Amino acid sequence: MVNLIKNEWMKVFKRPGTYVMIGILIVAISLVGIVVKTQQKDFVQDKNWEQVLKDENTALKQQMAQSRTKTEKQFFKKEIAINDYRIKHDIPSREKYSVWSFVKDTSQLILLAGLFIIIVSAGIVASEFNWGTIKLLLIRPINRTKILLSKYLTVLLFAIFILAILFVFSTALGAILFGMPDKAVPYLNYFNGQVTEQNIVVHLLIYYGLSSIDTIMLVTMAFMISSVFRNSSLAIGLSLFLLFTGGQFTALLSMKFDWAKYVLFANTDLMQYFEGTPMVEGMTLSFSVFMLLIYFALFQFLAFYVFKKRDVAA
């Protein structure tokens, strides 16, 4: 299996396109860095920040009393809890823009990374059919399931690789441009009515992981389409379209229909359970995880079943 993955890795990295992707990603991070740096103003800590937060809390409490929906109330409750925590533990709400702020900003580029991973995933099976090399690949003493599995694992490794580049390069560039923070400011996590402190790096890693979930699901879908239809354009097109619009469409649907919660994209953003409010009322973290697993299993089943049964006539 290791040898198979080595093979796939070699095929990904011996193509110039892969380096173009990595290059674009690095350029994009650098551009974000330059823009943020040039727009940065000198940071002055507001001395009255405690008072400001207290005022904010009174306003929030009034709003909460007036609000009718449960989700809105929860949102206010969370804000108030965090502000209280800040006052109590002397953690100012505004902090100096540091490397970690930058890493959080560049995490938006996960979308771009997702695009590249989808391109690789969509091509990894379909290209073999286009090139005609699938014939020589499948007449080795290795069954098809293993070959397809090695391809999927390679895609996952590539995803980790690209995300690691994004994270490491952002951190490095951020450290150079904005410097390390004077003291480690923890991230305040609100979950189940409790405010807890979390190491900022741990938080960012979790944030990356959670943000990558929809990318991984779409990568898996692209892989499935690639394997079932042997057509990388279809796989890339459909997956990218859904990557960029799936969330919005589902949000629109969820305003009208309750069943929208069964749509893949209602469940890909697990952050909604930690930081916001669920897309459809009544959704829970375990529900979303369960839905994700079902979709994942479905994609994988289709990919492997069709690939195994296929008559190779290309």
Add this chain to the structure above:
Amino acid sequence: METIVELKNVTKVIKGRTIIDAISFKVNKGEVFGFLGPNGAGKTTTIRMIVGLMDITSGDITIGGASIKTQFEDAVGHVGAIVENPEMYKFLTGYQNLVHYARMSKGITKEKIAETVELVGLTERINDKVKTYSLGMRQRLGLAQCLLHDPDVLILDEPTNGLDPAGIREIRDYVRQLAREKNMAVIVSSHLLSEMEMMCDRIGIIQNGRLIDVQLVQEFVHGTEVTYELEVVPSDKALKLIEASYPDVRANRSRNGISVELPKEEIPKLVKKLVSEDIQIFAIKEVAKTLEDRFLEVTSEKEAVTRG
């Protein structure tokens, strides 16, 4: 002789159409088996089934005793194949391509790769990208790819397609050499009859998905009767004489004189007769029937029978 590949009543049905209809044959070690048929007869489909690229609807194929259906890995481990064109990864070098395939079989050393490269004569260019290769070089790389794991069976689908005469000859020599020296069984498919004649020991003819005949090449080409071409003057008189003395024999005017189908023993008698009639003889040639003639003959005979 030891059987290495065996097809038993292999049938393939695609969307209700029978593409391959109950084909059975055996291929022995050290033998070059030609698979001959017009385009669309089912050669490539049969080969795809032998190497497991396509499912078998009914029947079974065993390679080295292992069924390709149920013991795929064992069976296909005996096989090295090029199916249609040797498609390699163009963005990799020849060597990387070979490493790629070497990793997929057990126990192929660097030395083995180098040795194979040497055998197909690609040592000079092996570190160039495949996209810079000529068709002949790709064909040779394809051959190297299927020889890496010392297979017992070599399957070449249309190996000479698109090659120039020198390339064709090269492939032919490799094939004969491998069968002879390494005791490999070689299955070659082609619609180029002259090629098959020079390369193969036995030939199976496939038409409309049915195997209509399996014969040794010599028997197949020569059959029982041989055609002789007589260069004689005056030819009219000679033709009349032949028709008179051999009423059952086919004799007709050909480009260079007269052609007759006669058993060999009759030739001296015929010469005597011609000489006694004062007919000048310039040449008598035995004209071996080409595979092409025989092929067309066999296929049309069978067609007549099936229609009849």
